[in-house]
Amino acid sequence: MTEASTSTRHEGHARHDRHAIALMGNPNTGKSSLFNALTGARQKIANFPGVTVEAKIGTTRFENSEFTIIDLPGTYSLAARSPDERVATDALLGRIEGTPKPDGVVIVLDASSLDRNLYIGTQVLEFGLPAVVALTMLDVAESRGIKIDTEKLSKTLGVPVVVVNAPKGKGIDELKGTLHRALHHPGKKLELSYPDDFKRGVDTLHAELLDLGVKLGFTPTRPEALRLLVDGAGPFFDECEEVGGEEWTRKFFEIRERAAAGRSLSMLEAQTRYGAIGQWMREVKQAEAREGRTRTDVVDGILTHKLWGSLVFIVVMGLIFQSIYSWSGPLMDTIDGGFGALGDWVGGMMGEGALKSLVVDGVIAGVGGVLIFLPQILILFLFIAILEDLGYMSRAAFLMDRLMSRFGLSGKAFIPLLSSFACNIPGIMGARVIEDRNTRLTTIFLAPFMSCSARLPVYTLFIAAFVPQIKLLGFLELQGLVLFAMYWVGVLFAIPTALVLKKGILKSKVTPFLLELPSYKMPRPKAVGRVLWERGGSFVRRAGTIILAVSVLVWAAGYFPRGAEIDDKHDAAIAAAEGAYSEAVVSFDPEADIESALAQFKAIDDAHEERTAGLEGEEPEVEAATAESDKQREAEIAELAAKHPAAFTDYENWLKLEEQRSEIENRRAGEHLENSILGRMGHVIEPAVEPLGWDWRIGMAAIASFPAREVIVATLGTIFNLGSEEDEESQTLREVVQNATRPDGSKLFSLATGLSIMVFFALCAQCAATLAVMRRETNSWKWPLASFAYMTGLAYVAALVTFQVAHALGG
Amino acid sequence: MLEAVTIIAIVTAAAAFAAWRVWQTLRVARGQADCNACGACKPEHK
Ligand SMILES: Nc1nc2c(ncn2[C@@H]2O[C@H](COP(=O)(O)OP(=O)(O)OP(=O)(O)O)[C@@H](O)[C@H]2O)c(=O)[nH]1
Numbered sequence: 129m130t131e132a133s134t135s136t137r138h139e140g141h142a143r144h145d146r147h148a149i150a151l152m153g154n155p156n157t158g159k160s161s162l163f164n165a166l167t168g169a170r171q172k173i174a175n176f177p178g179v180t181v182e183a184k185i186g187t188t189r190f191e192n193s194e195f196t197i198i199d200l201p202g203t204y205s206l207a208a209r210s211p212d213e214r215v216a217t218d219a220l221l222g223r224i225e226g227t228p229k230p231d232g233v234v235i236v237l238d239a240s241s242l243d244r245n246l247y248i249g250t251q252v253l254e255f256g257l258p259a260v261v262a263l264t265m266l267d268v269a270e271s272r273g274i275k276i277d278t279e280k281l282s283k284t285l286g287v288p289v290v291v292v293n294a295p296k297g298k299g300i301d302e303l304k305g306t307l308h309r310a311l312h313h314p315g316k317k318l319e320l321s322y323p324d325d326f327k328r329g330v331d332t333l334h335a336e337l338l339d340l341g342v343k344l345g346f347t348p349t350r351p352e353a354l355r356l357l358v359d360g361a362g363p364f365f366d367e368c369e370e371v372g373g374e375e376w377t378r379k380f381f382e383i384r385e386r387a388a389a390g391r392s393l394s395m396l397e398a399q400t401r402y403g404a405i406g407q408w409m410r411e412v413k414q415a416e417a418r419e420g421r422t423r424t425d426v427v428d429g430i431l432t433h434k435l436w437g438s439l440v441f442i443v444v445m446g447l448i449f450q451s452i453y454s455w456s457g458p459l460m461d462t463i464d465g466g467f468g469a470l471g472d473w474v475g476g477m478m479g480e481g482a483l484k485s486l487v488v489d490g491v492i493a494g495v496g497g498v499l500i501f502l503p504q505i506l507i508l509f510l511f512i513a514i515l516e517d518l519g520y521m522s523r524a525a526f527l528m529d530r531l532m533s534r535f536g537l538s539g540k541a542f543i544p545l546l547s548s549f550a551c552n553i554p555g556i557m558g559a560r561v562i563e564d565r566n567t568r569l570t571t572i573f574l575a576p577f578m579s580c581s582a583r584l585p586v587y588t589l590f591i592a593a594f595v596p597q598i599k600l601l602g603f604l605e606l607q608g609l610v611l612f613a614m615y616w617v618g619v620l621f622a623i624p625t626a627l628v629l630k631k632g633i634l635k636s637k638v639t640p641f642l643l644e645l646p647s648y649k650m651p652r653p654k655a656v657g658r659v660l661w662e663r664g665g666s667f668v669r670r671a672g673t674i675i676l677a678v679s680v681l682v683w684a685a686g687y688f689p690r691g692a693e694i695d696d697k698h699d700a701a702i703a704a705a706e707g708a709y710s711e712a713v714v715s716f717d718p719e720a721d722i723e724s725a726l727a728q729f730k731a732i733d734d735a736h737e738e739r740t741a742g743l744e745g746e747e748p749e750v751e752a753a754t755a756e757s758d759k760q761r762e763a764e765i766a767e768l769a770a771k772h773p774a775a776f777t778d779y780e781n782w783l784k785l786e787e788q789r790s791e792i793e794n795r796r797a798g799e800h801l802e803n804s805i806l807g808r809m810g811h812v813i814e815p816a817v818e819p820l821g822w823d824w825r826i827g828m829a830a831i832a833s834f835p836a837r838e839v840i841v842a843t844l845g846t847i848f849n850l851g852s853e854e855d856e857e858s859q860t861l862r863e864v865v866q867n868a869t870r871p872d873g874s875k876l877f878s879l880a881t882g883l884s885i886m887v888f889f890a891l892c893a894q895c896a897a898t899l900a901v902m903r904r905e906t907n908s909w910k911w912p913l914a915s916f917a918y919m920t921g922l923a924y925v926a927a928l929v930t931f932q933v934a935h936a937l938g939g
Numbered sequence: 940m941l942e943a944v945t946i947i948a949i950v951t952a953a954a955a956f957a958a959w960r961v962w963q964t965l966r967v968a969r970g971q972a973d974c975n976a977c978g979a980c981k982p983e984h985k
């Protein structure tokens with residue numbers, strides 16, 4: 129693009145007065161914060177580098193102009209190496225589909241490390257687009273005793289400088305106004321004094337490129353020529369090679385050699401830039417000499433220390449899992465109770481039949497079963513949000529770098545893997561910050577091994593049901609500890625996987641890892657609240673959409689077809705039992721008022737039930753109270769029985785009838801389920817899941833969960849509700865699981881079964897969205913397919929071994 | 940009768956929704972849509 133065409137473009141735009149503005153700068157300098165403040169969008173912001181990996185567009189207005197703002201991934205240089213850096217460079221040149229070519233740039237500079245930030249600053253300024261510098265983190269700089277003379281900085285760079293603090297909403301309007309002026313009165317282009325050979329090289333190459341221009345379809349600028357000369361590779365190079373042919377390539381390398389004159393071109397570029405920056409800084413920046421180490425240094429010394437840092441890491445993680453357990457309990461019980469009551473209420477209002485079953489067994493049991501896990505999800509994300517904001521992630525990454533390099537991964541892979549604990553998808557996308565293709569693919573492949581938040585419901589359900597509630601050493605909850613251990617299962621399998629991949633098909637050398645440690649920041653309550661709101665919202669949304677849909681489908685498959693002969697058989701059985709009962713009643717003394725005596729017996733039972741209704745759990749007090757009430761009931765019954773012996777026999781017969789009736793109803797429901805489509809499919813797969821300690825119902829629930837893991841909680845609720853007839857109060861999902869039986873009456877689940885299910889869910893690739901994103905990020909179906917096959921196979925074998933071992937040990 | 944119709948309608952809607960999600964997931968795979976599974980990549984506007 130020549131100067132002339134730039135100005136025509138501007139005039140063209142000026143008429144509609146719309147401008148595209150790119151936000152460029154180093155990672156973690158506050159670009160997305162600024163973007164959000166300008167546009168009102170809600171891009172993810174966190175205190176570590178590499179948060180934004182895609183170009184995002186938003187709009188804002190100033191007077192009569194509309195600005196299209198482009199948020200970009202942070203980059204240290206326009207010489208892009210990783211995919212996310214390439215996005216930033218390409219966006220500046222207007223080479224991203226769907227993203228407008230910028231008419232101006234906001235160069236975002238972190239005042240607390242201005243020198244390094246100015247490196248890309250100079251590169252962007254050379255392009256000569258209308259530009260404004262947004263100086264962020266001045267508060268951080270000042271707290272470190274750094275003073276910046278913004279006026280001098282503006283004069284030196286030849287562009288306006290505006291101090292902003294987006295999280296506090298400061299300087300936003302001023303920035304817009306300054307931007308508006310800069311677009312209409314662009315400043316001068318930055319000229320740095322490169323060595324003569326270098327400068328000549330750029331000019332010669334620029335001339336060559338202009339010759340190619342027609343074939344290229346656009347007019348390359350001088351800064352583009354400079355980039356091409358220094359980088360000697362990349363998409364622009366490929367393009368030139370394609371249209372220019374061998375002849376061009378030969379000439380290009382000749383020019384390069386002459387320009388370098390025996391030195392390294394990138395070295396020359398860096399020397400020139402840093403030379404200039406150093407000179408400017410002497411005038412612009414004043415740093416108080418500080419004695420000794422700052423507080424941050426001391427804290428970093430501990431957090432990145434091999435021993436202490438690791439200890440802190442483990443303690444922090446352990447604490448999170450303990451809290452997930454101890455804080456969520458009461459909230460979960462409330463939600464659970466609410467859904468139970470809802471089910472009872474709705475069930476009471478509807479007539480018996482398929483529609484009632486659909487609503488109660490399908491929708492309420494399914495969706496409600498998932499929603500009870502909302503508190504845990506929120507607590508997990510509360511901690512994640514705080515850690516992200518605090519600046520701890522980068523310290524942990526630094527700490528892990530040493531360890532990870534042993535497995536052939538760099539610490540750069542750590543942050544994507546750590547964010548995978550929230551959700552695997554941003555983890556996979558976060559791998560874009562990794563330059564090396566093979567390391568990036570390895571990271572993408574490993575991300576689904578990290579236990580995402582969707583696994584949490586599965587873990588907590590089975591832990592609550594089968595791991596005893598005891599404290600170790602007086603403060604460590606065994607349940608929380610098992611949960612913590614479940615998170616390590618994925619990690620333990622990821623390590624050998626990484627080793628095999630890196631030694632085998634994805635060989636690459638470990639590149640040194642340059643990570644800046646961001647300054648510590650107080651977590652902003654508003655931002656943390658927003659994360660919770662969004663994550664909680666999306667969890668609820670999923671429960672109300674995909675999980676609802678799957679629950680309904682699983683219900684339909686488990687309800688139909690209704691075999692009439694099954695109903696006939698059980699109706700007959702009930703009629704027979706009732707017949708036997710009424711015959712027995714008639715044989716009693718007609719003088720005695722049996723009916724009212726019977727009613728008295730029943731009243732005793734009701735009173736007992738009422739007394740124990742609120743009592744739940746395994747605490748000693750609860751058990752004592754239950755036993756107390758039971759004793760009372762027995763005494764009352766004995767007293768009454770002495771008074772009305774005939775009625776007592778009758779009462780006993782009645783109890784027997786009730787028991788028979790519920791047994792028959794249960795058998796009826798079970799047989800209907802076995803006879804259903806779901807049941808028939810289940811019996812086909814049963815042999816495959818039997819060695820894992822599962823029956824066909826668990827197997828089908830697991831299969832239905834391949835679209836999304838948390839579906840299992842819903843499908844288990846639906847299947848077991850369909851398969852048994854509950855006349856009394858509904859049970860919580862935990863109780864359903866604890867009480868489920870096999871057809872022979874033995875308990876279906878045990879600790880061993882629970883562990884095998886958890887291990888299976890820890891390792892299995894059960895998330896369609898993850899596989900889809902994997903396809904998108906690797907641009908090939910090969911990786912998602914490999915991941916699916918490998919993880920599912922691994923999950924099966926590991927669950928098998930878990931069950932067999934735990935079972936043998938008596939679990 | 941009304942009950943049967945209601946049930947058929949609900950189940951059909953669930954099946955249609957599931958099918959739409961499969962289609963949507965394929966679009967994600969082709970890079971034509973965000974997955975919106977976790978709420979981490981927010982759409983540009985509120
Ligand atoms: N103290 C202070 N913190 C800021 C300021 N601007 C942004 N932050 C914080 O800096 C951190 C990084 O902000 P982001 O907006 O995510 O940075 P980014 O430049 O988009 O980062 P990448 O997407 O990784 O390139 C967050 O914790 C922000 O809250 C500022 O002016 N002062």
Ligand SMILES: [Mg+2]
Nearest residue numbers: 159160179180
């Ligand atoms: Mg960002």
